[in-house]
Amino acid sequence: MNSTERAAFRFERVSASPLETLEIGEELAALLWRGSVVALRGTLGAGKTQLVKGLARGLGIPDRITSPTYTIISEYEGTLPLYHMDAYRLRSEEEFIQAGGEELFYGEGISVVEWSERIEGLIPGDAVLAEIDITGPEERRVTIQYPARRENP
Numbered sequence: 001m002n003s004t005e006r007a008a009f010r011f012e013r014v015s016a017s018p019l020e021t022l023e024i025g026e027e028l029a030a031l032l033w034r035g036s037v038v039a040l041r042g043t044l045g046a047g048k049t050q051l052v053k054g055l056a057r058g059l060g061i062p063d064r065i066t067s068p069t070y071t072i073i074s075e076y077e078g079t080l081p082l083y084h085m086d087a088y089r090l091r092s093e094e095e096f097i098q099a100g101g102e103e104l105f106y107g108e109g110i111s112v113v114e115w116s117e118r119i120e121g122l123i124p125g126d127a128v129l130a131e132i133d134i135t136g137p138e139e140r141r142v143t144i145q146y147p148a149r150r151e152n153p
């Protein structure tokens with residue numbers, strides 16, 4: 001997947017606080033649809049889980065969102081199901097498939113994968129790419145890229 005070549009639409013936001021990252025996640029939720037996959041990149045502490053909390057809020061999910069680092073996949077029910085995944089601890093893509101993750105990419109809900117680069121080969125070509133860079137103690141740059149539509153290469 002070459003994110004630069006396939007990007008059809010890209011926007012950047014600067015977040016100055018955890019709350020602002022939550023709000024960006026909430027906004028992102030409105031731009032997703034049934035079956036969307038969000039590949040979420042950024043180092044430890046970048047704010048990936050924080051962004052997913054906002055996404056969950058945008059999907060009307062009342063549950064507390066916790067990092068699925070150990071469980072690999074957490075499912076929540078909102079206006080659409082949310083599959084919150086974390087590939088950080090995986091040793092292989094096979095392990096992700098075994099956990100049922102790949103199948104969910106093609107399911108009815110919205111999939112969000114933290115550390116998506118660890119399972120790069122499994123990420124669908126039409127996934128939305130969200131990248132968070134740490135630009136200061138409380139500042140983050142969030143870059144969202146939408147791929148070109150499949151039928152319009």
Ligand SMILES: Nc1ncnc2c1ncn2[C@@H]1O[C@H](COP(=O)(O)OP(=O)(O)O)[C@@H](O)[C@H]1O
Pocket residue numbers: 015016017018019020021042043044045046047048049050051067114137138139140
């Ligand atoms: N602007 C910001 N956006 C998101 N998190 C921030 C921001 N500034 C500081 N933080 C802190 O960074 C950490 C992000 O944690 P988390 O969302 O779990 O990151 P990740 O899932 O990428 O490892 C939290 O402790 C949060 O309070």
Ligand SMILES: [Mg+2]
Pocket residue numbers: 048049067114
């Ligand atoms: Mg996390």
